[in-house]
Amino acid sequence: MEQRAFGNTGLRVPVVGMGTWQTFDVRGSLVDRRRLVTDAVFETGATFVDSSPMYGEAESVLSQTLEGRRDRAIVATKIWTANDREAARQIARALEYFGGTIDVYQVHNLVACGKRLDQLERLKAEGVVRAIGLTHYSAQAFGDLRRAMEDPRVDVIQIPYNPQQRDVEASILPAAADRGLGVIVMRPFAEGSLLRKAVPAAALAPLAPFGITSWPQALLKWILSDPRCHVAIPATSSPEHLRINAAGGDPPWLGPDERAYVARLAR
Ligand SMILES: NC(=O)c1ccc[n+]([C@@H]2O[C@H](COP(=O)([O-])OP(=O)(O)OC[C@H]3O[C@@H](n4cnc5c(N)ncnc54)[C@H](OP(=O)(O)O)[C@@H]3O)[C@@H](O)[C@H]2O)c1
Numbered sequence: 682m683e684q685r686a687f688g689n690t691g692l693r694v695p696v697v698g699m700g701t702w703q704t705f706d707v708r709g710s711l712v713d714r715r716r717l718v719t720d721a722v723f724e725t726g727a728t729f730v731d732s733s734p735m736y737g738e739a740e741s742v743l744s745q746t747l748e749g750r751r752d753r754a755i756v757a758t759k760i761w762t763a764n765d766r767e768a769a770r771q772i773a774r775a776l777e778y779f780g781g782t783i784d785v786y787q788v789h790n791l792v793a794c795g796k797r798l799d800q801l802e803r804l805k806a807e808g809v810v811r812a813i814g815l816t817h818y819s820a821q822a823f824g825d826l827r828r829a830m831e832d833p834r835v836d837v838i839q840i841p842y843n844p845q846q847r848d849v850e851a852s853i854l855p856a857a858a859d860r861g862l863g864v865i866v867m868r869p870f871a872e873g874s875l876l877r878k879a880v881p882a883a884a885l886a887p888l889a890p891f892g893i894t895s896w897p898q899a900l901l902k903w904i905l906s907d908p909r910c911h912v913a914i915p916a917t918s919s920p921e922h923l924r925i926n927a928a929g930g931d932p933p934w935l936g937p938d939e940r941a942y943v944a945r946l947a948r
Contacts, residue, residue, distance in 0.1 A: 683695070683931060687911050689861035699722055699923065700916035702739065703916065704718075705916075716746045725928075730755070731865065744779055755784045762793070782809055782811070791817055794815065805834075830853075831860075835862065838857055842866045844900065845875060864912075865912050869914070876896060900929075900943070
């Protein structure tokens with residue numbers, strides 16, 4: 682798995698990690714099943730994991746599956762509330778879940794961004810947060826995100842990027858590169874919809890020289906061939922899918938012609 686410098690954060694990240702929205706929002710015996718997915722995270726080196734208090738049980742379940750190995754993962758999570766007391770509760774819970782340190786702490790969907798950045802700045806000064814991030818999923822909010830990225834306290838952004846959702850190419854990715862921000866790519870498979878399309882093996886044959894043997898790998902390589910993107914975080918409930926996705930994290934990377942070809946296949 683390739684590792685990249687994560688903007689100017691001083692961290693290095695594996696280019697493929699894992700999201701937890703929906704997939705880790707489980708209870709009971711399913712928690713043990715998700716432990717197998719986290720086993721695959723460590724087996725493949727896809728050790729950048731992302732969660733949020735917005736994702737139901739996901740933060741808690743992720744922390745349970747990291748037990749005994751949290752130090753070997755890069756944990757990204759979020760604060761998601763306009764209420765100050767709830768924000769304090771979310772922070773206390775996350776620090777308890779993740780051994781007192783959050784590697785990348787993000788303001789989820791820019792909710793109460795100014796107040797949350799003040800809190801995250803204090804936590805970073807105390808040494809319990811290593812990098813501060815902002816996320817948004819919607820192109821309609823990219824104007825606000827673009828302005829918020831100018832705050833010098835921001836180290837990282839998390840944005841959607843895949844062959845069907847390319848809005849970040851206009852100004853978000855160029856600005857992130859200019860400012861030396863770390864870039865996390867959410868929704869690499871457009872919430873799975875890009876994978877519901879049947880792409881025949883013969884259509885992938887021209888991509889074989891790039892080590893691509895599956896459609897999910899082609900999509901991840903399409904993203905990661907843009908060096909402004911540092912880590913893509915596909916969510917999965919399947920150890921087998923995790924392994925397939927992790928294999929999209931090795932060079933060689935695609936050139937412009939192959940990227941255009943993958944984008945055509947995704948149409
Ligand atoms: N505002 C925000 O901050 C925000 C918003 C959205 C997302 N995110 C983050 O980004 C992460 C990723 O986005 P996402 O979860 O929306 O969508 P995604 O990663 O684009 O797609 C996830 C879906 O793809 C399927 N999948 C994954 N690997 C597969 C494979 N190899 N073969 C077949 N199916 C596969 C999964 O099903 P299986 O379980 O069957 O594998 C799941 O249904 C989230 O989990 C979350 O951590 C953040």
